[in-house]
Amino acid sequence: MKYPEFKQPLNYAQVGTDILKWWQENGIFEKSVSSREGQPTFVFYEGPPSANGAPGIHHVMARTVKDIFCRYQTLLGKQVPRKGGWDTHGLPIELQVEKELGITKEDIGKKISIEDYNQRCRETVMRFKAQWDDLTQKMGYWVDLDDPYITFKPEYIESCWALLKKLYDKGLLYKGYTIQPYSPAAGTGLSSHELNQPGTYHDVKDTTIVAQFKVTREEASEKLFAAATDEAPVYIMAWTTTPWTLAANTGLAVGKNIRYVLVRTFNPYTHAPIHVVLAKDLVSRYFSEKGATTSLEEYQAGDKVLPWRLEGEFVGSDLVGIHYERLFGQDQGFPAFEGEERAFRVIVGDFVTTEDGTGIVHISPTFGADDFRAAQLADIPALLVPDADGKLGPIVDRTGRYVPQMGEFGGRWVKNYDGHDQSGADYKTLDESIAIKMRKAGTAFKTEKYEHTYPHCWRTDKPVLYYPLDSWFIKTTAVKDRLIELNKTINWKPESTGTGRFGNWLENLVDWNLSRSRYWGTPLPIWRTQDGTEEICIGSIAELKVEIEKAIAAEIMTHSPLGEGDKLDLHRPYVDDIFLVSPSGQPMYRETDLIDVWFDSGAMPYAQWHYPIENAEKFQKNFPADYIAEGVDQTRGWFFTLHALAVMLEDSVAYKNVIANGLVLDKNGEKMSKSKGNAVDPFATLAQFGPDATRWYMIVNAPPWDNLKFDPTGVTEVQRRFFGTLFNTYSFYALYANLDEYSYDAASAVPAAERSELDRWVLSKLQSLLLEVRGHYDSYDPTKAARAIQDFVTDQLSNWYVRLSRRRFWKGELTADKRAAFDTLYECLYAVGQLMAPIAPFFAEWLYQNLMEAQTTGEKVESVHLTLLQEARTELIDAALEERMELAQRISSLTHSLRKKSVLKVRQPLQRILVPVLNESTREQVGKVEDLICAEVNVKHVEFLDDTSGVLVKSVKPNFKRLGQQYGPKLKVVGARIQQMTPEEITQLEKLGSLSVEAEGEAYTLTTDDVEIRTQDLPGWLVATDGPLTVALDVTLTEELRQEGVARELVNRLQNLRKDSGLEVQDKIRVTLGNQQPELTAAVQSFGDYIRTETQALALDFAADVNGGAVLEFDDYNVPVRLEVATS
RNA sequence: GGGCUUGUAGCUCAGGUGGUUAGAGCGCUACACUGAUAAUGUAGAGGUCCGUGGUUCGAGUCCACGCAGGCCCA
Secondary structure, eight states, X not given: OOOOOOOSSOOHHHHHHHHHHHHHHHTHHHHHHXXXXXXXXXXXXXXXXXXXXXXXXXXXXXXXXXXXXXXXXXXXXXBOXXXXXXXXXXXXXXXXXXXXXXXXXXXXXXXXOHHHHHHHHHHHHTTTHHHHHHHHHHTTOOOEEEEEEETTSHHHHHHHHHHHHHHHHTTOEEEEEEEEEEETTTTEEOOHHHHTSTTOEEEEEEEEEEEEEEBOOSTTTHHHHHHOSSOOOEEEEEEESOGGGGGGOOXXXXXXXXXXXXXXXXXXXXXXXXXXXXXXXXXXHHSOTGGGTSOSTTOOTTOSSOOOEEEEEEEHHHHTTOBBOXXXXXXXXXXXXXXXXXXXXEEEOTTOOSSSTTSEEEEOTTSOHHHHHHHHHHTOOOOOEEOTTSOEEOSBOTTSBXXXXXXXXXXXXXXXXSOOOOOSTTOOOHHHHHHHHHHHHTXXXXXXXXXXXEEBOTTTOOBOEEEEEXXXXXXXGGGHHHHHHHHTTSEEESHHIIIIIIHHHHHTOOOEEOEEOOSSSOBOOEEEETTSSOEEEOOSHHHHHHHHHHHHHTTSOSSOOOOOGGGOOOSTTTGGGOOEEOTTSOEEEEOOOEEOHHHHHHTHHHHTTTTTTSOHHHHHHTOSEEEEEEEGGGTTTHHHHHHHHHHHHHSSOSEEEEEEEOOEEOTTSOBOOTTTTOOOOHHHHHHHHHHHHHHHHHHHHSOTTSOEEOOHHHHHHHIIIIIIHHHHHHHHHHHHXXXXXXXXXXXXXXXXXXXXXXHHHHHHHHHHHHHHHHHHHHTTOHHHHHHHHHHIIIIIIIIIIIHHHHHHHHSSSOOHHHHHHHHHHHHHHHHHHHHHTTTSHHHHHHHHHHHHHTOOSSXXXXXXXXXXXXXXXXXXXXXXXXXXXXXXXXXXXXXXXXHHHHTOOTTSOEEEEEEEOSSHHHHHHHHHTHHHHHHHHTEEEEEEEOGGGSOOEEEEEEOHHHHHHHHGGGHHHHHHHHHTOOHHXXXXXXXXXXXXXXXXXXXXXXEGGGEEEEEEEOTTSOEEEETTEEEEEOOOOOHHHHHHHHHHHHHHHHHHHHHHTTOOTTOOEEEEEEXXXXXXXXXXXXXXXXXXXXXXXXXXXXXXXXXXXXXXXXXXXXXXXXXXXOOO
């Protein structure tokens, strides 16, 4: 068998489709899992995509990252099951359906039944599944598409229920409230999506108040009173644009590091002497410069200038814990409330700024999300009052008016939600009434109308209220410490996402709000009695059936609405039609909420196996994951829900290693979007470049966690530079191996020790590469792995090893040396194929199959993806060899550069180069690669020059690192002195190992370690230097050299002619040259053997008349030539 | 507004623990090479290392404050 040879250029897309077909026909993916049966498992979790939209190029990126490490672990011999999955619930699907039907959420249950609506969602959600499957296969992402988990299936939902029940039994599931945007006029909560609709934010003019909160004198506040110079009371000032919330105030928030001042002044309305506390930066906003010098004693009511004095300065943390008096207390007819003794304290708020207001924020936990959160952290209660049924609620009811207990303001609308007439001259809004009351009471420092933007309900156009709404929560805060602790054991790539974005999120954790008021999702499996006193959490279908039977027996239902078999559906509206019976005989109704879709995806480690209902063993074997990967935008999404559920349910991490990959942007760094028209079509990209170049480009260009600027020209470059070079290298190998009918056989390969210097060098490099690339894959850094492979292939293997070895491959018979060359190149190609297989799986397979094609001995593994990645043979790593080869490369490069300067082409042989050496080891090292250098730069000898020659001019360079440590500030003086060293001084330093010098009046003793001595020049020679290396070229041309140059030129032209005539490499020829040029004739006669060997000429003759031939032109020659194929 | 992140040649990116003259590939220009040839070599042009301060004998690197892009969250 022969190694397949290919025409150029190779069609990479075709390689992709051919290999894909072959994989499918031979079940290679399945075998990559089944062949590892019994081996340790590498657990991977697929973050489920949603198939309701077409996949984009960023999915190719994300899935390449996932695929790489699964394939790599398979190469290490592990079994890597990869169950696919689909995320099928969620708002985007609902919105898409609504858009297509031209309806809104309001219409559900009216224009369309919940049943029909959900049916529509179910149909929509898999609409693009075929496209996704197609992309998955074409890009070479190996994942089990035949048996995926699907989140809307009854089994999946049942698992979610079982998990929720576990949490419920642990007391981690509770009903509470959060602050959400709410439209009293519409009577409904608003999603952030609704709030972000155009036109919802208007400019409105509101009454604003700078309120004064009177500080209680006690230990915590003593520093304020100590700073005060008189007995005037101390107030903390806070600004609000919603005065109606002041009646619900229970706290004040300061910035921890903000500076505050105590100011002695007067209340502008009552003129009473007071102290106020506010942020230092904002003093000028309330007090004029003039007031600072106006007399306090002479202040009188009606004075335009308010006198003031600074009396103390504090930071926010000094103020924390200070108590103050309630603004609207029970003494004024306002209601008492639970937890009052813990309220009215100064706390820290991370949202406090000195941009506006006073730098102190009034906190009403019922009417602000920040307020709610800060209050919860500081254990500040909310002001809640009982309604007619005794149920606790905020001081504003759901229609937008104060509850009756609110004293003189009871029943007032907080905003104009009922559309009442506000035009009367004596009409006052609630905010205005409050302002008037506070001015009279001396608790308002300033009241004014202020224009600002405020969100409005998109349907009623009335202002939105931030309002506490009932929700079900998972008490993640109860396990916060454990979440943080276990997070530290996760290997995050990049690390900063784990410690920063994710770590901070955990540090500021709030309970997980599970509730969604939607239709298409996993229903909350909790049934409650009307009064909420009795409830049940259902953990399985079986359990539900039992409860249904009970309810039927209690005549609460007549029959079970739960379908059977294929009809079984746990979605709304069916579950809503189930009514259960409580132990006391009351009917129970399902809590109508659905749960957050992120619970669905976070539950996938369990629900994908229908655990804990069944498959306990399967679950245990596949938990936790060794590795997951997803976009960084999932940090608070999937990454969090996986982690939270694992910690709460299993007291374990859910994943040990995680890559949070960045975005794919267009080539200008702009976000891709369909509307901008800069979105890259993944199918077109794969069709154009093939999957391997696309994947390789994405990985090699930037680490996955950086954003990728996707530029198709970059893919072209990868294709040319890396794949093109590798293809050429293989083609070169195949061409000559076939000519010699060589095929690799590990058993009879030439022992490494008997191979040439160059062979051993590239093998040494290869072993280093194996170690390095394994290391990068092991630490989940595919970019460094790809770069190392690419550098090896293009720079070391192709551009040095193959280039310098070419003659060995085509010269003569299949000798041991030639065999060694084939063995070496084969081993490199094979290893490269394995190493690149995770990133470029199709091309690696192509390469592997080609290499296997000619193999006649030994066991043939069917696919590169079924092989075991070879171990690095560290005994082949030879540091000294690698070092001297680098010397050879650098010396060659310098020599080329000298030829260039002297205009001496490489084809012209030269006598020698001179290399100064300052130590014996360099001489030895270079000596071993002398032949390589000579061949590469076409010179006859390398000559070494040492000190004894007396012609070397040395220079000296200060070793700043060492000198800096030793002399510190004196470094400049010493450094300058070193650069002025005379040749005699250098010689002395070398001989004695130290030298005393004087600089700026001080004496220093230098040692050889303080400087680097290098040769720099050879007087009378043309030299080139590269760091410590110096090379001189002898440009003297002898007659013999000149003749050899001519011979080489002639060989070159004849080779070109052979090629142009379409001759095969192995064809023999007869050559006849014109004899008109004596110099040429002489050269041919001197170097006849050489020319005949090189051109495979059996005969090389001269004739006066060469007819019918071409004319060779070079240098000053024009030679008629006739070339015939020799038949024997 | 907050958290995280990025900013180095026209483009894409390297630059442990600070060391004086900041690199690579691509692209560009010139020359050379030619049985791997849509390859290769050599040379050249191209830099405010985002800015401003600071620490230091010395800062692309460390610190502070900003600016710009990105993501997430308010």
